[in-house]
Amino acid sequence: MTRLVVVGNGMVGARFTADLLAADVAGRYRVTQFGAESSQAYNRVLLSDVVSGTRDLGSIMMPQLAHARLETSLGSTVCEIDREDRVVVTADGRRTRYDQLVLATGAAARVPDLKGLGTAGEPPRGVRTLRTIDDARGLAAASMNSRSAVVLGAGVLGLEIAAGLARRGVPVTLVHPAPTMMERQLDEASAGVLADAVLGLRIGLRQGATASGIVADEDGIRQVVLSDGERLPCDLLVIAAGAIPSVALARRAGLVIDRGVVVTAGLASVNDPRIFAIGDCAQPPSGSLGLLAQGWSQARALVAHLTGTTVPADSVGTDDVVRLKAPGLDVVTMGICGTRRPDLPGHRALTVADSGAGRHIELVIHRGRLVGATCIGAGPIAAQLLTTYTQRTPLPLDPLALLLDRSAYDLGSAAREEPEDLCRCNSVTRARVLDAVATGAHTVDEIANQTRAGTGCGGCRDELERLLSRGDADAATVKSL
Known part of the structure; x- marks a missing residue:
């Protein structure tokens, strides 16, 4: 039997282990999984919803896998990898042998070098990041007594945090070093529409501004100082300035590190074929997007490689879809978009700008397909x-019809017979969800346990609730079978 050790019990590590044991029908693998956090796996994507108060902590917890060939050790930090002896060592001295090792150590919040913040020890009271469930719990509690807040960074996470704090009634200001928000996904025109929506939530906005330092006293933070000299009063500072792959363990083991653990197309370390890396800590040849869907795709690919199986066609996700989950803000991007998109021959863009109504839609089309x-x-x-x-559905002859007439999506009976993904993060069809309801799933969590629907970005959970409601004809029909 092959001894497999997985370091990391986050969304990618937990998904990998569950998929591996499901695919390993021959019973080849015995898995030991270490999680540095003491809690069971949870949906990190939804931590900002906990901050906003739209979800509670219990609703983002993921089922803890129980399996005869799995040992899970929570609250256990792996601090050393002995590659010669093929052993991992935890902080309490436990030694566990492996034949193969999977690193799913994720990433940590990037904290910029701010004058007054310090580089060692605890930061001043009121300075926070959002990366773990403890961070979310602490930030939600801090917001209850905060008189004013500053959020550094107006990427996806920063916007979600700022909107969540505003929903809780905390006056908040966003500070972003780039001229526009979400610059990886939005161009100047679309970012301008988003800026109007942000200001409409009474969130202050400083774009093209850099924080240079903070002012704090014995009671905690008091001001954020910008590089132009402006001082923003606050008793809560949330840093959402990106993430840094957690590679200290791999570096100490002598693995090749660039930004992340450098791996081959097969996700093996380039200098140790027994060690693999997936998720935020990995740096594959194609580059890292920092998105959960990419980590899940890597987990599926590695499972297929280790078990000699193929990735099911209906489980192949899309790695480049970004959905902003912020109260009062509605942003979705996919594929080719934003200021960094390539100017490729044959691509055409169709834009509908309606800034007065807070709408901006752009389609990028190539050879009759929507590519962004x-x-x-x-x-x-x-x-x-x-x-x-x-689904790579062919477009109408005039793609503008997609925006003007919903029937443009009706491409005939053949298209209607294709399964419709209800949960796109996990490629779960509506029919599969209805089957789960028919076999006894009575809550969203029970549906999630059976199908994984709703365990990604969470965007489909409202639809799952509607499906379970008495007024949903499809669910009622299935329940009566």
């Missing part, structure tokens, strides 16, 4: 475009 889209303030259209994009 940006949707702000257009939720129903974004949902339809996402289906078109992920």
Whole structure:
């Protein structure tokens, strides 16, 4: 039997282990999984919802896998890898042998060098990041007594945090070093529409501004100092300045490190074929997007490699879809979008700008297919475009019809017979969810346990609730079978 050790019990590590044991029908692998956090796996993507108060901590917990060939050790930090002896060593001295080792150590919050913040020891009271469940718990508690807050960074996470704090009634200011927010996904025009929506939530905005330091006293932070000299009063500072792959363990073991653990196309370390890396800590030849879907794709690919199976066609996700989950802000991007998109021959863009209504939609089209889209303030259209994009559905002769007529998506009986993904993060069809309901799933969590629907970005959980409601004809029909 092959001894496999997995270091990391986050969303990618937990998914990898569950998929491996499901695919390993021959019973070849015995798995030991270490998680540095003491809690069971949880949905890190939804931590900002805990901050906003739209979800509680219990609702983002993921089922803890129980399996005869799995030993899970929570609250146990692996601090050393002995590659010669093929052993991992935990902080309490436990030694565990491996034949193969998977690193899923994730990433840590990047904290910029701010004058007054210090580089060692505990930061001043009121300075926080959002990366773990303890961070979310602490930030939600801090918001209850905060008089004013500053959020550094207006990427996806920073916007979600700022909107969540505003929803809790905390006056908040966003500080972002780039001229526009979400610059990886949005161009200047679409970012301008988003800026208007942010200001409409009474969130202060400083774009093209850099924080240079903080002012704190014995009671905690008091001000954030910008590089132009402006001082922003606050008693809560949340740093959302990106993430740094957690590679200290791999570096100490002598693995090749660049930004992340450098791996081959097969996700093996380039200088140790017995060690693999997936998720935020990995640096594959194609580069890292820092998105959960990419980590899940890597987990599926590695499972297929280790078990000699193939990735099921219906489980191949889309790695480049970004959905902003912020109260009062509606942004979805996919594929080719933003200021960094390539100017490729044969690509054409169709843009509908309606800034007065807070809407901006752009389609990027190539050879009759949707290869990218940006949707702000257009939720129903974004949902339809996402289906078109992920299923690679042929477009109407005039793609403008996609935005003007919902029937443009009706491409005939053959298309209607294709399964419709209800949960696109996990490629779970509506039919599969209805089957789960028919076999006894009565809550969203029970559906998630059976199908994984709702355990990704969480965008489909409202639809799952509607499916379970008495007024949903499909669910009622299935329940009566």
